[in-house]
Amino acid sequence: MRQGCISIGMIQCDNCKIFLPHGERYLLIDEEDGTETEGGKRSCYCLNCSLEKGYAEYREEKNERVLTFFPGESYSI
Numbered sequence: 001m002r003q004g005c006i007s008i009g010m011i012q013c014d015n016c017k018i019f020l021p022h023g024e025r026y027l028l029i030d031e032e033d034g035t036e037t038e039g040g041k042r043s044c045y046c047l048n049c050s051l052e053k054g055y056a057e058y059r060e061e062k063n064e065r066v067l068t069f070f071p072g073e074s075y076s077i
Contacts, residue, residue, distance in 0.1 A: 002055065003028040004069040013046040015053070020046055027055055027069050 005028050007020040020026050027050045029043050047067075050056035056069045 001030050002069050011044055013049055014043045015045055015049040018046060020044075025067070026050070029055065 005026055007022055007024045007026055009022060011020045011024075011026060012018070013020065013026070025047050027045045027047075029045065030041070045053065045055060047056065050069065056067060058065050058067055060066075
């Protein structure tokens, strides 16, 4: 399961090991061996690592560039 979150303290990215200060966006994901599963290990990824791993993307919606942690899925708003 993926959860887009906003840091309320010093959260550390599990990939690049940087600390995310208050107010920074990050992704919390349940995974096991690099694939999404129900249960298993929980990992935190900063915005840059989420984009690199393909867990996040920018897309155009209503003439605005928005960030989503659900790439490849289309939504009707």
